[in-house]
Amino acid sequence: RNFTVRGGTRQTDLDGQTQVGRFSGGEYMNAGPARIAQWMVTLDYCRELGIPIEVFTNTNASALIYHEGMGAPVRYRTAKADVYGYVSELLAKATDQGALDSSLTGDDKQRLLAFLEGWGDIGAQHRYTGSKRRGYSVDPGAFDQAGTPLPGPPSLSDVLASGVGRHFSFEFEYEQAMLMFQPVGGMDRIPAALVRAIGPGRVRTGCAVTGITNGDNGVSVTYTRGGREQRIDADYCIAAMPPHIAARIPHNLGADVRHALTTFDVHPVGKMGLEYRSRWWETDHRIYGGITETDLDLDHVWYPSHGYHGRRGTLIGYYNTDAHAVAYGQLTPAQREARAVAQGVRIHGDKYRTELASSFSVAWHRTPHIEGGWALPTTDNIPAYVLLNQPQGRVYFAGDWLTFLVTWQAGAFDSARRVVTELHSRVLKS
């Protein structure tokens, strides 16, 4: 669900806990979708609807990696220099020794070694002994300030044992590779613009569907709104709710549909916004956006991709899934904040606590009418996936869960486009 939390946003979860956003003007968190890849159709809607976009900082060489047992976090740039340096040294050694002669021609070897020397910064000696790429405790500057390199590098064994390298492939993913984008002002600028384009009179929100009846000449949908039972009759219905929610709604689409809706793999997901009174991550840590990776159960910390150098700023204090999301989700909002801040202090120091202004958290699996972060097709439910991708009488289903882009807003768009295109053809033919 595209959901941007601002000051005044009110939400009551399935446990009866109500939160009201206390974010300052201009501050927000995208609690649902937050990033858009360049190739996704979502950007076409931004262009067509005139929604300004800006870079979403999905990767940052200055962001941190923090694992239990580390004395201090390490920056991505440092971790990459060490891992790529040692990988280069090892592969150069094997190549030099002739261990790969059955796989490499003489030309291959020469080209591979030339690549490794530059890419791993191992020089003609084929030894990794550190690199300017690791960074400095005092930056290079004027006259005799050549820069004070960070201590290190650690040994090959220590670098491998640290496990930092496991975070490097995230940025290669087709969906996640930079450059990524976000709408200026919050992800909900997209539904707001869509509603404007469609005409606000044509959109009714706040309706909890209670029944779907498919007929020969139309569909009846009953729903409650403001406590009152209502009904709408239409030629067709596109049900864009999550499958596990749709599964509970009385309908006359048959047992196969009823069962199919229950076969998706629904994941708990949690996210917390932390508004700070200062942008200490910029001034003190020189981190302007990006994501810090951890093996704590907060999983990820996001630094904001907008409002650089502003007076305040809002981090994502945790963004986690499955067991980690359940662990956080079963706490009260105040307990979640305390836990996230205690973990963040270990990585960032005391300002993570002392500069905090307010927080807002969403446990998607404990949120009414959605009850999960996303619903994945599985290798076992292909028949269900196929069935629900076909019209059931005059009822269509749509959502990212019916695409190869599950978890992505673009999946919801692609599914909707497919359904309305099919419906359009059907109506033209009828």
Add this chain to the structure above:
Amino acid sequence: RNFTVRGGTRQTDLDGQTQVGRFSGGEYMNAGPARIAQWMVTLDYCRELGIPIEVFTNTNASALIYHEGMGAPVRYRTAKADVYGYVSELLAKATDQGALDSSLTGDDKQRLLAFLEGWGDIGAQHRYTGSKRRGYSVDPGAFDQAGTPLPGPPSLSDVLASGVGRHFSFEFEYEQAMLMFQPVGGMDRIPAALVRAIGPGRVRTGCAVTGITNGDNGVSVTYTRGGREQRIDADYCIAAMPPHIAARIPHNLGADVRHALTTFDVHPVGKMGLEYRSRWWETDHRIYGGITETDLDLDHVWYPSHGYHGRRGTLIGYYNTDAHAVAYGQLTPAQREARAVAQGVRIHGDKYRTELASSFSVAWHRTPHIEGGWALPTTDNIPAYVLLNQPQGRVYFAGDWLTFLVTWQAGAFDSARRVVTELHSRVLKS
């Protein structure tokens, strides 16, 4: 030189060629410094002076690599998947064969292989056979649209022979690693804000210095402005011009200074802005910013880091140095445009020509009062570097060429800060 070219910008080069910028409103090119690393003091000035910043897109997985002999350019994401895939396969093979047992403990081996499996996407078989990371000709979407993978991967030998990997380490450099930033609206927002902060009445531009005379009680500087010879007398002088320009100006600072100023390694640099009537790189190629690397003598093509989805946009059509900059610089502006466009068409197709609105080019080595892109200290001129970093009587020199941040605006700031701090101490003590 911090120089933003807009519509109306006029410049006459040393060959007597005058260009007038014809860029549309909002369009510009940063012909001099264009990118700022997170750690650089330049960002502190942006913060203090209230200059909004935005991400400079120094790296983009969707940008291209094009080498002579390639049938078509390859995207960074594809090139990286292939190189990292094969590197992983080779290193896993050597590790599995025991070729690295003298360098790796059993734990090391296990950890290294786990890393390579994920990082190179080679799976438990330790074979690279392509990856979703390479990208698609038809993107994943709704229902049965799993995505049509790009053809490939090429063989290990072909990937090594293509040389694409040589571009990967740029983004690891301490000065170049993303995230990078730029002022909103053009790099010249920085000098404009500095002038406002200092007071416009205190800054005199358009003055060509003709002589510097150091005395016991002050410094006299003569200069021409609007054709008239003028003189200014002051307690001290900070000469912030490039060394090879300062070397030609009559002064009484002695033969050592005169010689020292000639010992820096001055590099030709060229840059061209190409304004287009449409943002075809976004709509047709799904490239939103970033840099395409080539082995053509245009060197680099930059896509704009602002104005996404706008009506028009301005690429950097070439940004080259040394022999490549000389080759372009000796052409007329019209010839440069024709050459850059012909090269760009090979990479991007016909719109590179048909959508072009106008261009503006700078050959820094043919530009009055600077005559080069940057001036580097060398291993041979350390005494000169040290000498010019010390006050010569009441005359100080300042500039990026006197720092460990040559070519960077931040170097000029750092040098200036060092000099004014020293001068401040000296005056307080005197």
